[in-house]
Amino acid sequence: MSGLPVASARDVRRHARRLALRERRWVAGAAALHALGAASGLAGPWLLGGLVQDVTAGVDDVTRITLLICLFVTLQAGLTAVAMFVSARLGEKVLAQLREEFVGDVLALPLGTVEEAGTGDLVTRTTRDVDLLARAVRYAIPDTLISSVTIVLTLGGLVLLGPVLALPALVGVPVLWAASRWYLRRARDAYLRENASYSRLAEGLAETVDGARTVEALRLGGRRSARMDDDIATSYAAERATLRLRTVYLPTIDVAFVLPVFATLVIGGLLYLDGMVTLAAVTAATLYTQQLLAPVDTLLFWLNELQIGGAAMARLRGVRRDPVPFEGERAAPRTDTVESKGFEVRGVSHAYRPGHDVLHDVSLTIPPGERLAVVGPSGAGKSTLGKLLAGVHAPRTGAITVGGVPVSALPLDRLRTEVALVTQEHHVFRGSVRDNVVLGRPSAPDAAVEAALRAVDAWAWASSLGLSAAVGSGGAELSPAQAQQLALARLVLADPHTLILDEATSLLDPSAARHLERSLAAVLAGRTVVAIAHRLHTAHDADRIAVMEAGRIVELGPHDELVAAGGAYASLWRSWHGGAG
Structure with missing residues (x-):
């Protein structure tokens, strides 16, 4: 099972640049406030150096310098607080935009892409990667x-004190x-592997929980447990790899922090003894160098988090990437119009795995x-054909058109209103009965909702509950x-021109299903309906029947004609009708 794509580092940087340019006023304002705060912080060490020089020279009144130091410390605190507020607001604004973009990208994913990727990868991206x-x-x-603004201004302050005194502060740079x-x-690659291992772990857990009854019935507990152990081992190895990077990197930079302060004290002291610099300059330079340690430490600490966040953003941006078009669809024009409502399937083959076609x-x-x-029979390719007609998957070869337009050329929102697929797998969304019915037509009045529920024989229980x-x-x-x-009522209300019904009434008892299908036939008269079914009374009522075996259509025609031909359909009809009788 292949996961969803991952965006390149270049694409992540380009998108981050676009976000910054989109909010350039806020970014510029936050940078200016941080710069002012950092500049205010430079005054304290410089004044303190002057204070040490004055005390050494025998000056007793230090009230003025002390007040100035207090003033600049207060000013720095105020500016930093405002700057952090502006930065936090900017961060939340950008984060909201990223989340909205991601939700939009996820909802626009083709169903085939989601099915191929698996729910574990998508769930991990929508939870863990978004949180990171x-x-x-x-x-x-x-x-x-x-930290970056503080480092630049502090280095500038050191250079103004004296270029010679700025050099010792740089001795740790080669190591860093x-x-x-x-x-x-x-x-980056290590964190991408770590995040991918979480996706596989989540996928395995979801499969085991969702299929718990099957696991128990077939005694697959040992096999699923072994799969989980393997996933945990893979995740553990991926986490150890990133931990190993941090255990080498972080101690190394901690050692590099000690060097600048030590070098500034030693070299500054020697220069002072030679009379090349003042005691005030040495004091200020040492304080500036000491002051550099906190922002450098912060910068390097968050550098690790930025790598994690960059890997998460690459996975989120990867959802946005358009899948590579399948053979036969590369030159398909984009259009929003459908001239008619008929299907044309020409030479279509399809495979879920390379080299293993299920349609021929x-x-x-x-x-x-x-x-x-x-x-x-089961495995003949019926459901696959239905998904191709509905645009869930694209054919490996050949083409499928609706009204002369390739299904793949229809925008997704238009496709879902033109061609609807209903399977035996249904989800009841949290909300009211009415909310669940009007998903495809939110503005529908209650009368239309009632009519849709009556058309699918659901009004009795729905009215007893209440809309x-x-x-x-x-x-x-x-x-x-x-x-x-409920799913069929949604379909009736949405009123698409083409319906693909894949065992859409399989969960009803045969007599109820037959009554419902006849009711639907009256409501959906005039629309194109492709009904995939095991119950052959559905075939009996159809205009034509396509019989599939081993991924091929082996017979095609009306019920009476196929029965009279005595072929594959006649054999199915006799077997089913005899059993039903």
């Missing part, structure tokens, strides 16, 4: 900005540069308004059959 990015935006980026270069070359050179014409039943009754998580529990009726 939030931490980077809220804390790492503002603190990095503050070498350690950071070593770390950054390895960190399928060709089929479905005129507008026809009701086509697709039947055949405003809460269902889904925390609400009234609906049976699988009721959930299926």
Whole structure:
């Protein structure tokens, strides 16, 4: 199972630059406030150096210098507080934009992409990766900005004191540069592997929990446990790899912090003894160098978090990447119009795994308004054909058009209103009965909702609950059959021109299903309907029947004609009708 794409480092940097330019006024304001705060902080060491010089010279009145130091410390505190507020507000604004973009990107993903990637990867990106990015935006980026401005201005203050005194502060730079270069070359890939291991772990857990009854019935507990142990071991190894990077990097930079202060004291002291600098300059330089340690430490600490946040952003941005078009669709024009409502399937083959086609050179014409039943044994490719018609997957070869337009050329929002797929898997959303029915048409009046529920034989139980009754998580529990009726009511209300029904009434008992299908047929008259079914009364009522075996259409025609032909369909009909009788 392949995961969703991951954006390149270049794409992440480009997007971060766009975000900064979009909020350039806020960014400039935050940078200016931090610069003023850092500049105010430079006055304290300079004044303190003068105070030491004056005391050494025998000056007793230090009230003025003391008051100035207090003033600049207070000013620095005030400016820093305002700057942090502005930075925090900017961070929350950018984070909100990133979250909104991500939600939009996730909702725009083709269903086929989600199915291929698996829920574990998507869930991990929407939870853990969003949280990691939030931490980077809220804390790492503002603190990095503050530290960077402080370091630049402090180094500027050292140069103004005397270029010679600025040199000792730089003795730790080669060590920091070498350690950071070593770390950054390895960190991004290591954190991407770590995040991917969490996706696989989440996927395995979700599969085991969702399929708990199957696991128990088939005695798969040992196998699933072994899979979980393997996933945990992989995640553990990935975490150890990133931890190993930190245990080498962080102690190295801690050692590098000690060198500048030591060098400034020694070299500054020697220069003072030679009369080349004043005691005030040596004192201020030592204090500036000491003052550099905190922002450098903060910068390097958050550098690690920025790597984690960058890896998370690469995974979030990766969701936005358009999938590579399949063969046969590369030149498909983009359009918002559909001339008619018929399907044309030409030479379609499809595989979920390379080299293992489940459909083989399928060709089929479905005129507008026809009701086509697709039947055949399990594994014949019926559901795959339905998903291709609905645009969930793209064919490996061949083409599928609706009204002469490739299905892949329809924008996703238009496709979902034109062609609707209903399967036996239904989700009841948390909300009222009405909320669940009007998902495809939110402005529908209650009368239309009632008509849709009546069309699917659901009005009796729905009216007893009430349209405003809460269902889904925390609400009234609906049976699988009721959930299926709710999904069909959504379909009736949405009123698409083409419907793909994949065992859409399988959870109802046969007599109820037959009554419901006849009711639906009356409501959906004139629309194109492709019904995939095991119950052959669905085929009996259809205009034509396509019989599939081993990924191919082996028979095509009306019920009576196929029965008279005595082929594969006739054999299925006799077997089913005899059992049903």
